[in-house]
Every structure is written in structure tokens, then in C-alpha cells.
Amino acid sequence: MYGAKAYAQVGLETGINSASPHGLIVMLYDGAIEAIRKAKIYMEMRDIEMKTKSVDKALRIIKDGLTAALDVNAGGDLAKQLLSLYDYIGKELILANAQNSAQRMDTCIGLLDDLRGAWLEIGQTATRP
Structure with missing residues (x-):
């Protein structure tokens, strides 16, 4: 079992080291989901x-x-909105944990998945010539 975990960790580290900034954000969304x-x-x-x-x-x-x-200063209103949304998701997760609420967890997954999709779109748009 240890060998498989070590192998997975190496794969993760390789992915992190070779990912673009957009790719790193997508990996964070994937991890949270x-x-x-x-x-x-x-x-x-x-x-x-x-x-x-x-x-x-x-x-x-x-x-x-x-x-x-x-970066709220450079990101302007969009960054502020994301900050508020992340705060909301965090509070929902805390409530979901305390209340054993699958519905609240599903809400968080849905929001994070929507954001993940938007980041994938941005990344694809940014890499097009």
C-alpha cells in the first residue's frame, strides 16, 4: 500500500510542478470537490x-x-466576488459538517464545479493563438 501512495504522491508533485497557473487553480478545485x-x-x-x-x-x-x-487589488470586483463566494462555501461546509447535511455538501460541490468549469474555459481561451 505504501508503494502505491508514494507513486501517487510523485505523480501529484509532477503535475503541480508542470501545471500552468490556471492548471493549479483547477487542481485546487478538483481537490476541494x-x-x-x-x-x-x-x-x-x-x-x-x-x-x-x-x-x-x-x-x-x-x-x-x-x-x-x-489578488483583490489587481482582480477588482471579480476577485471580491470570488472571495465572498469562497467565504460562503466555507460557511456552508461548516454547517454541512455540523448538521450532517448532504444537501449543503452538494451545493458546495456544485458551486466549486461551476467555478472549475469557468477556469477551464479561461485557460483554454488564454492558450489559443
Whole structure:
């Protein structure tokens, strides 16, 4: 099992090192969405510890990754709106964890997935000649 984890970690590190700035943001969205999906599974399994760890991981990705990447001064209104949306998603995740609410988790996944799609579009547009 350790070998598979180490191999996956190397693959992740390689992806991070070779990703564009847009690609890194998409990876953060992917990580947050995956963590929330796992939290839902753990919630269904009634594994409170793992559910909480997964929600915490998603919150850290949103706060330390997505929110930290925002430049409110350079990004203007769009960055401010994203900051508000990330804050809302964070609060919804905390409530989802406390209330065992799959619906709130689904809302967070939906919002993050929409944002992920927008970033993919921006990345494709930016790389076209």
C-alpha cells in the first residue's frame, strides 16, 4: 500500500510542478470537490472522524489555496466576488459538517464545479493563438 501512495504522491508533485497557473487553480478545485465527495461518503458510513478530516481538507484548500491565490487589488470586483463566494462555501461546509447535511455538501460541490468549469474555459481561451 505504501508503494502505491508514494507513486501517487510523485505523480501529484509532477503535475503541480508542470501545471500552468490556471492548471493549479483547477487542481485546487478538483481537490476541494474530491474532499467534499469523500466527506459525503464518510457521512453515509457514519465515520465522523474521517468526515471531519475530509471537510477540514476542503476548507484548507479553499482558504489556503483558492482564497490565498486571489489578488483583490489587481482582480477588482471579480476577485471580491470570488472571495465572498469562497467565504460562503466555507460557511456552508461548516454547517454541512455540523448538521450532517448532504444537501449543503452538494451545493458546495456544485458551486466549486461551476467555478472549475469557468477556469477551464479561461485557460483554454488564454492558450489559443
